[in-house]
Amino acid sequence: MTAYIIRRLLHLIPVLIGMTLITFSIVHLIPGNPAQTILGEAATQEAVKNLEESMGLNEPYIKQYGIYVTDLLKGDLGTSLRTKAAITKEIWPHIAATFELTFFAMLFAIFIGVNAGIISAWKQNSWFDFLAMLFALVGVSIPVFWLALMEQWVFAQELGWFPAYGRENSRDPIAAITQFYVLDALIHLDFPRVFTILKHLLLPSIALGTIPMAIIARMTRSSMLEVMQSDYIRTVRAKGGGQFLVIYKHALKNATIPVLTVIGLQTGVLLGGAILTETIFSWPGIGRYVFEAINYRDYPVIQSGILVIAFLFVMINLIVDILYTYIDPRIKY
Amino acid sequence: MKGKYAFWSILMLLFILLLAACSGDGGADPSASEEGNEAGNEEGTSEQKGSNAAGDQVLVYARGGDSVSLDFASISDGESSRVTKNIFESLLDYDKESFEVVPGLSHDWEVSDDGLSYTFFLEEDVTFHDGTPFNAEAVKINFERWADPKHKYAFTDQGYAYPLYGTMFGGYKGDDTHNIKEINVINDYEIEFVLKAPQGPFLQNMAMHYFAMTSPAALEKYGPDIGENPVGTGPFKFVSWSKNDQIILEKFADYRKEGLPKLDQVIFEVIPENSARLIALRSGEVDIIDGINPDDAAGIESEEGLELYVRGENNVGFLGMNVEKEPLNDKLVRQAINYAVDTEAIVEALYADYATTAINLIPPNYFGYNEEIKAYGHDVERAQELLAEAGYDNGFELDLWVMPVSRPYMPDPETVAEIVQSNLEEVGITTNIVREEWAPYLEKTGKGEHELYLLGWSGSNGDPDYFFDSLLHGDSIGGENRSFYKNNEVDELIDQAGAEIDQGQRAELYKQVQAILHEEAPGVNIVHSTPLAAAKSEVKNFIPHPSTSDPLEEVEIATE
Numbered sequence: 016m017t018a019y020i021i022r023r024l025l026h027l028i029p030v031l032i033g034m035t036l037i038t039f040s041i042v043h044l045i046p047g048n049p050a051q052t053i054l055g056e057a058a059t060q061e062a063v064k065n066l067e068e069s070m071g072l073n074e075p076y077i078k079q080y081g082i083y084v085t086d087l088l089k090g091d092l093g094t095s096l097r098t099k100a101a102i103t104k105e106i107w108p109h110i111a112a113t114f115e116l117t118f119f120a121m122l123f124a125i126f127i128g129v130n131a132g133i134i135s136a137w138k139q140n141s142w143f144d145f146l147a148m149l150f151a152l153v154g155v156s157i158p159v160f161w162l163a164l165m166e167q168w169v170f171a172q173e174l175g176w177f178p179a180y181g182r183e184n185s186r187d188p189i190a191a192i193t194q195f196y197v198l199d200a201l202i203h204l205d206f207p208r209v210f211t212i213l214k215h216l217l218l219p220s221i222a223l224g225t226i227p228m229a230i231i232a233r234m235t236r237s238s239m240l241e242v243m244q245s246d247y248i249r250t251v252r253a254k255g256g257g258q259f260l261v262i263y264k265h266a267l268k269n270a271t272i273p274v275l276t277v278i279g280l281q282t283g284v285l286l287g288g289a290i291l292t293e294t295i296f297s298w299p300g301i302g303r304y305v306f307e308a309i310n311y312r313d314y315p316v317i318q319s320g321i322l323v324i325a326f327l328f329v330m331i332n333l334i335v336d337i338l339y340t341y342i343d344p345r346i347k348y
Numbered sequence: 349m350k351g352k353y354a355f356w357s358i359l360m361l362l363f364i365l366l367l368a369a370c371s372g373d374g375g376a377d378p379s380a381s382e383e384g385n386e387a388g389n390e391e392g393t394s395e396q397k398g399s400n401a402a403g404d405q406v407l408v409y410a411r412g413g414d415s416v417s418l419d420f421a422s423i424s425d426g427e428s429s430r431v432t433k434n435i436f437e438s439l440l441d442y443d444k445e446s447f448e449v450v451p452g453l454s455h456d457w458e459v460s461d462d463g464l465s466y467t468f469f470l471e472e473d474v475t476f477h478d479g480t481p482f483n484a485e486a487v488k489i490n491f492e493r494w495a496d497p498k499h500k501y502a503f504t505d506q507g508y509a510y511p512l513y514g515t516m517f518g519g520y521k522g523d524d525t526h527n528i529k530e531i532n533v534i535n536d537y538e539i540e541f542v543l544k545a546p547q548g549p550f551l552q553n554m555a556m557h558y559f560a561m562t563s564p565a566a567l568e569k570y571g572p573d574i575g576e577n578p579v580g581t582g583p584f585k586f587v588s589w590s591k592n593d594q595i596i597l598e599k600f601a602d603y604r605k606e607g608l609p610k611l612d613q614v615i616f617e618v619i620p621e622n623s624a625r626l627i628a629l630r631s632g633e634v635d636i637i638d639g640i641n642p643d644d645a646a647g648i649e650s651e652e653g654l655e656l657y658v659r660g661e662n663n664v665g666f667l668g669m670n671v672e673k674e675p676l677n678d679k680l681v682r683q684a685i686n687y688a689v690d691t692e693a694i695v696e697a698l699y700a701d702y703a704t705t706a707i708n709l710i711p712p713n714y715f716g717y718n719e720e721i722k723a724y725g726h727d728v729e730r731a732q733e734l735l736a737e738a739g740y741d742n743g744f745e746l747d748l749w750v751m752p753v754s755r756p757y758m759p760d761p762e763t764v765a766e767i768v769q770s771n772l773e774e775v776g777i778t779t780n781i782v783r784e785e786w787a788p789y790l791e792k793t794g795k796g797e798h799e800l801y802l803l804g805w806s807g808s809n810g811d812p813d814y815f816f817d818s819l820l821h822g823d824s825i826g827g828e829n830r831s832f833y834k835n836n837e838v839d840e841l842i843d844q845a846g847a848e849i850d851q852g853q854r855a856e857l858y859k860q861v862q863a864i865l866h867e868e869a870p871g872v873n874i875v876h877s878t879p880l881a882a883a884k885s886e887v888k889n890f891i892p893h894p895s896t897s898d899p900l901e902e903v904e905i906a907t908e
Contacts, residue, residue: 098417
């Protein structure tokens with residue numbers, strides 16, 4: 016397995032090079048002059064020209080790319096054109112925020128999705144199966160922003176159970192250590208705060224997790240149905256294994272592989288695509304960070320943001336691949 | 349066993365859900381009790397966690413976007429100056445509700461008869477937040493930093509630039525047009541600015557928040573990181589900034605004004621969605637919100653516990669015309685379009701009474717506003733006559749560019765475009781709506797690729813010069829003059845008004861400018877809007893400023 020992991024890591028090198036090339040080129044295809052945008056509508060032409068020069072925008076692309084990659088290797092993501100702050104420093108809290116949200120959204124999606132799928136498969140064609148699959152259908156078709164707004168309206172405005180925005184009680188901000196607030200609050204042994212943070216997490220997690228939940232439920236169901244019909248399950252049953260044992264121990268493990276793929280893919284999708292949820296719930300995540308950068312043509316931030324998301328996506332795939340071999344030793348690469 | 353594990357996990361999750369759901373109306377929820385507590389002890393106190401002791405004056409101000417930088421002079425966006433307004437002070441300031449110039453860090457000033465020398469008498473015993481004293485030398489360093497791109501604190505290599513300095517004072521050190529010739533420190537508390545030519549709006553400009561004083565020691569200490577480490581003399585000092593989330597300021601104990609500020613802490617929150625911001629206000633999570641849909645205003649006004657605030661008129665939303673393109677180069681056609689567009693209908697449909705129909709480019713409360721000018725009004729027949737006179741009986745086609753973002757002066761540009769389109773259709777002008785992203789929109793209209801375009805302008809120093817000179821002076825073509833309008837007479841009048849220091853004279857000159865522009869019609873002035881803010885009733889002494897940078901030093905939270 017170690018050899019496999021090393022081989023897999025080596026495969027990452029061309030992927031990463033490709034990624035830097037693509038993010039770099041995409042940015043140069045976007046219309047608009049960044050210097051003008053930074054200086055604002057009232058800037059003089061000369062000021063724009065000076066800034067272009069100091070930013071190296073007049074250099075040939077190849078040279079700009081070379082500088083970019085060299086800096087990346089040094090762990091320097093560059094400086095935001097707009098805020099003039101180091102991106103490495105700026106981006107981390109955003110990554111952490113998105114990670115936390117994605118983690119809880121996937122937790123929600125996996126628990127509800129997997130279990131609903133299992134029960135549906137187990138009680139195939141029952142009313143539960145019917146209802147769960149109907150919900151799953153609605154779940155994949157529901158627009159995220161609509162769900163988020165409805166949640167906000169019902170649970171924040173009308174009922175007042177959950178906060179409408181943010182990660183934390185803004186009047187009493189946490190002294191962040193890791194930027195993962197749940198973790199930070201646990202480190203501080205501040206349990207009321209853990210509770211407050213979980214309350215903030217709940218609505219956006221549900222909004223974000225609904226689509227993956229529905230997909231996972233459907234995938235689990237069909238995968239389980241297939242496995243349940245296989246010979247070895249019949250054998251377990253013949254040996255008199257209880258329903259619970261059959262399903263959760265013997266069937267689930269083999270049904271997990273395709274579900275795991277879906278989970279991996281969906282996690283990646285959520286990481287990059289949480290912009291709407293992040294905007295509606297004022298979640299200071301990476302999606303919003305990049306989105307704002309795009310609005311202002313903040314080239315280095317766009318590059319770094321997309322690169323980081325792509326990198327995380329690749330890493331998640333790597334983890335999923337490694338998990339495959341762990342779950343099903345028959346899988347060899 | 350796996351089964352059990354999954355089972356317990358679900359149970360846990362349900363438990364959390366249940367707990368969260370129950371806690372809202374009970375008294376055990378720490379966040380709710382903190383909020384109630386700090387908002388004015390309505391609910392009594394329960395366990396209070398964190399750094400804020402009971403009875404603290406903590407104000408949460410929610411807005412739609414984050415600050416770009418806290419180095420005010422290097423940026424020009426309102427969200428940044430909204431925060432820095434409370435950290436920094438300029439030599440002069442504006443009155444609470446208007447753009448009238450009042451003392452700031454200088455308590456008095458003298459202008460020489462020829463209008464070329466301004467002497468400012470500075471407040472004594474003022475210190476910056478870092479403890480260093482404020483004096484004339486500090487003023488000189490700040491101005492030199494903006495004026496001289498090679499100055500050691502200009503940080504031009506790190507991408508810093510000071511566009512507003514260039515705009516307001518005619519350029520930078522070494523430019524022929526740079527109007528500040530020299531700055532002389534007379535003694536610790538007296539400083540003289542010598543100009544090359546008299547400048548009418550000079551004091552008005554000096555009061556702009558962009559020209560506020562940073563501690564020279566902080567410039568030395570933080571270098572180009574100054575944008576994240578603001579150190580001023582204002583009522584609040586900077587504590588922390590988590591990007592896209594919140595900026596925390598706290599009371600500056602040695603503030604020069606006795607008994608101020610009244611708040612202990614100000615927290616600026618970013619809540620991008622207008623609806624979420626309003627929900628947060630209603631549920632007590634925040635105290636003041638800005639950026640309210642005109643349609644929500646009536647609801648807020650009638651709601652107990654909430655207060656609606658209307659900012660003064662300080663902007664214009666317009667339909668601009670690229671006068672270099674045919675047939676918009678024909679004055680008759682431009683006048684016809686002015687008759688055709690039903691500005692009153694637009695304002696009525698989209699601004700829920702929180703705006704007035706524009707007649708001139710500048711808002712009616714500005715000095716120099718020409719009240720004698722009458723609106724074109726909606727007159728289809730007159731428009732058709734004019735078009736016929738110009739030789740366009742059969743109509744023609746035009747591109748109409750629609751800005752992709754909403755702004756206070758135009759919350760819904762798409763609908764404005766649709767109304768304009770149907771208005772023009774009535775007189776035989778077909779319009780094709782063109783959509784672009786915001787940055788290329790500005791860039792391409794700046795280059796003149798467009799014909800008709802929607803845009804607007806917000807004042808930042810309360811001076812008509814900022815509108816006329818930026819938008820319609822011939823020298824601004826390639827910059828903000830996206831109408832490519834150049835009229836020598838207008839240019840001369842604007843220049844004269846800019847160089848005149850007698851305000852009465854200036855007003856007369858601007859009135860002449862408006863008369864010519866009305867006749868020449870390089871655009872259709874549509875609206876002056878009054879942007880809205882709202883706050884909880886417990887928030888006292890909040891006066892929103894037309895510049896959108898609200899001073900919070902006198903604000904306090906009090907229960908009735």
